[in-house]
Each structure stands twice: as structure tokens, then as C-alpha cells.
Amino acid sequence: MTQGIRIEKVGVYGDKILIRWDDGHESTYGAREIRISCQCAECVEEWSKRQLLDPATVPSDLVAEDHLMIGNYAIQFLWSDAHYTGIFPFDTLRQMCPCSTCN
């Protein structure tokens, strides 16, 4: 298992994702924000890095139905728009942290 990384659904109807990192730092993201940053082959063209996903097609009330830890380095989410192929490395998520300390 991962060293203490915890993931919780927060927000009014689970539309936010809180990650508590192993160093105690907490990051809260909009589920939709993470979904739109998906780097999988369906969302981003591999060779050109061009975004294939049209963010307008991602529902505004998107939630993460479930998630899976990928080894010790990434999280895979099952989104309520039935997309689940994206893998989000901890490093990338941590860099996306919207809090004032990280920005």
C-alpha cells in the first residue's frame, strides 16, 4: 500500500476530491478539473500532445465514482462520465495543487 496517501470525496455532492499526502499536506481539487487534465491516449494525442478531449463535453456535475491506486505512484479514477483510462501520477497531482502554499 501507499505510505499514507488518502483520498476522499468532498464537496456538496462529491464534486471535489481531497488528497491527503504522506507529508500531511492536503490538496482539494475539483473532480472536473482533474478529469479535464487527463493525459490518456483518448484525451491527448500521444505524438503531438494535442488535447483531443473537448472540455465542454465533460459534465459540470462530474464526480469520481471510484478510484484505484496504481502501485505506489499514481491514481486511476473512474469518472461518472464513464471515462477511466487515465492514470494520474502523484507528482502531477501534487503540482496541480491549487492551495495558496503551493502557488
Ligand SMILES: [Zn+2]
Ligand atoms: Zn483520458
Ligand SMILES: [Zn+2]
Ligand atoms: Zn498545496
